[in-house]
Amino acid sequence: MVKKLLPIVMLAVLSGCSGGLSNASEDDQKEYILTQLNDYQGLIEIYRKKLSLQDNVDDRYHLSMLYNKIGDYNSSNIYLKPLVESNGDTKYSLLQAKNLIELGNESDARDILDNLISKDEANGELWNLQGIMLAQQGRYSDAMRSFEKARGLFYNEEIVINNIAMMEILQQDYVNARDNLLSLYVRKKYRSQTVYNLVYSLVKIGDYGSARKILVSEKMILSDADELISSLAKLSPREQVQLNVQNNSKWVKKDSQIDEKSGSHNESSLPVSVNKSLSEQHAANIAPAPAPAPAVASKQCDLAENQNDKVLPFKGKIANAKSIAILTSASITNGDRLALYSSYPINFMLLPKLYDNQIELELFSVQPLNSIFDSQLAIMNKRPDVKKIEFINKGDGNTILRIITARCIKSESIKRTTTTGKNKEKILIDFTYE
Structure with a gap:
């Protein structure tokens, strides 16, 4: 390049x-x-x-x-x-x-x-x-x-x-969060993170009209605005803060620029969501609240659409990206586990849960090696409850990992850890079924 x-x-x-x-x-x-x-x-x-x-x-x-x-x-x-x-x-x-x-x-x-x-x-x-x-x-x-x-x-x-x-959102003080974010928005002193948090705060206080106007005027939505607003209304802030920033795949991120002098991505700002480390955060710094248990199992899932679409290899190339070198799977009690391996630490964010059988992670400055595609297909063939594993190039330097299952997901646990060998950094993704 x-x-x-x-x-x-x-x-x-x-x-x-x-x-x-x-x-x-x-x-x-x-x-x-x-x-x-x-x-x-x-x-x-x-x-x-x-x-x-x-x-x-x-x-x-x-x-x-x-x-x-x-x-x-x-x-x-x-x-x-x-x-x-x-x-x-x-x-x-x-x-x-x-x-x-x-x-x-x-x-x-x-x-x-x-x-x-x-x-x-x-x-x-x-x-x-x-x-x-x-x-x-x-x-x-x-x-x-x-x-x-x-x-x-x-x-x-x-x-x-x-x-x-972000602190006010996490403590459910949405009115003050709205007022603080509006003070930036009306003065045009904002990036996408400000708008994500502002829209979320407006939705949580029931001001859907203002939230819709901002989504449309900022061109931050690729699908139906009402659908996203409805999803946000059901979400609760995560209790733990992540220290990295980014946004939901359904939003268009307008500013991924790096500071000319420091070269860092808003390193002194809380993420738009909250989990990790800061990496938290995309879609208004929020993460989904646990979904209420369905009365009957998977038949009452809000299923991800197009889950039978063919999985395609990762498209494009991300400049200076760290590589996912290995993808493995394992069985856990009433669930499955995926593990991503890399030679470098990988920052990530758990995105809001829009469907009961889907998990989405945003991986920052990361892309899978070509060989990972074979691992995706092998895991889907081996594990009947894992219907789709796909890596999607967001086009802004980050990658979305989307996992779609055949059953409702009861709980998920994502953590970064280390292991021995060349690819010593590992992300474990555990999910159990209803």
């Missing part, structure tokens, strides 16, 4: 920068191009090479940032550790705390943040990050106080108000 784009990019450099790189070395030109393409894997190789020749603080920190951006938080902390131990710069400890939160190590992250805040109480970013950590632990009232503190210290208004609204 880089080879195909290189001539175009170089033309842009020459015409747009008036020969700004004409005196740069070949390595510098390559780094510039990879930066414009957000090719973090390529940049990692460049910085590893630089550091192998001469270790230095700036390049080591930059390498740590790159590992953070691809979701390899362990590697980020490994290269960051000498900087944290030998230098008191807040940015090193701040990145370390972010990595620890993503890894679920809130205890060590809390110690770091408490120490940083004690030294710099006027730093709004620190208070905002502390709020995210507390939210991930389910301590919503404490998280709210941290976010309010960040707001009072003039931290990024869009981020912190979204985070405050």
Whole structure:
């Protein structure tokens, strides 16, 4: 992909920068191009090479940032550790705390943040990050106080108000959530996350008309707006916060841009949904409430449509994506298990449940290897209750994993864990049937 784009990019450099790189070395030109393409894997190789020749603080920190951006938080902390131990710069400890939160190590992250805040109480970013950590632990009232503190210290208004609204949604204070989000919306200070949360809040207070108008005006719906509104009205916020952002496959995500300077996707903002780690969250930061048990089994399921359609191989290619290298299955008590394996940590979000026999996950910056298609077909052939497993390219850098079963799903459990071997990162998807 880089080879195909290189001539175009170089033309842009020459015409747009008036020969700004004409005196740069070949390595510098390559780094510039990879930066414009957000090719973090390529940049990692460049910085590893630089550091192998001469270790230095700036390049080591930059390498740590790159590992953070691809979701390899362990590697980020490994290269960051000498900087944290030998230098008191807040940015090193701040990145370390972010990595620890993503890894679920809130205890060590809390110690770091408490120490940083004690030294710099006027730093709004620190208070905002502390709020995210507390939210991930389910301590919503404490998280709210941290976010309010960040707001009072003039931290990024869009981020912190979204985070405050997320806490209000999780505590079912939909009126205040609506008011906070409207303050951003009417001033045009919003991204898709703001609108997802706003629409959800409007639906929960019964203002379907306003929700419908926003969905239509923002062109955020690909199917019938009333159908989505009806589904949202039945959903309850999840009790646990995830630290990554994105949206339901039925919505059109309008902004997946990366911050030009930091290269991060709203890393200081709560996800639009809440489960993980923050990864939480697509469709208004919400996740589905457990569906009421049907009186009789599967005949009363709200079945996913077109479940007999032929499964097709993954289409397209996602630039710089981490790979799902292995897909396996197993039987569990009254249910089935799928396991995704990768050499890198995979961030994900459980999407709202629109049908009783369907599970959808959004996988961030991930795509399956071609060989996975054979595994999909083999599992569907082996396990009669698993009718469909498909990976769908969203077109915004993320992938939807959709699982459709022949029976009502009673419960599901999705968790990220580790194992031994090359593909040490694993996502376990367990689901039981009615």
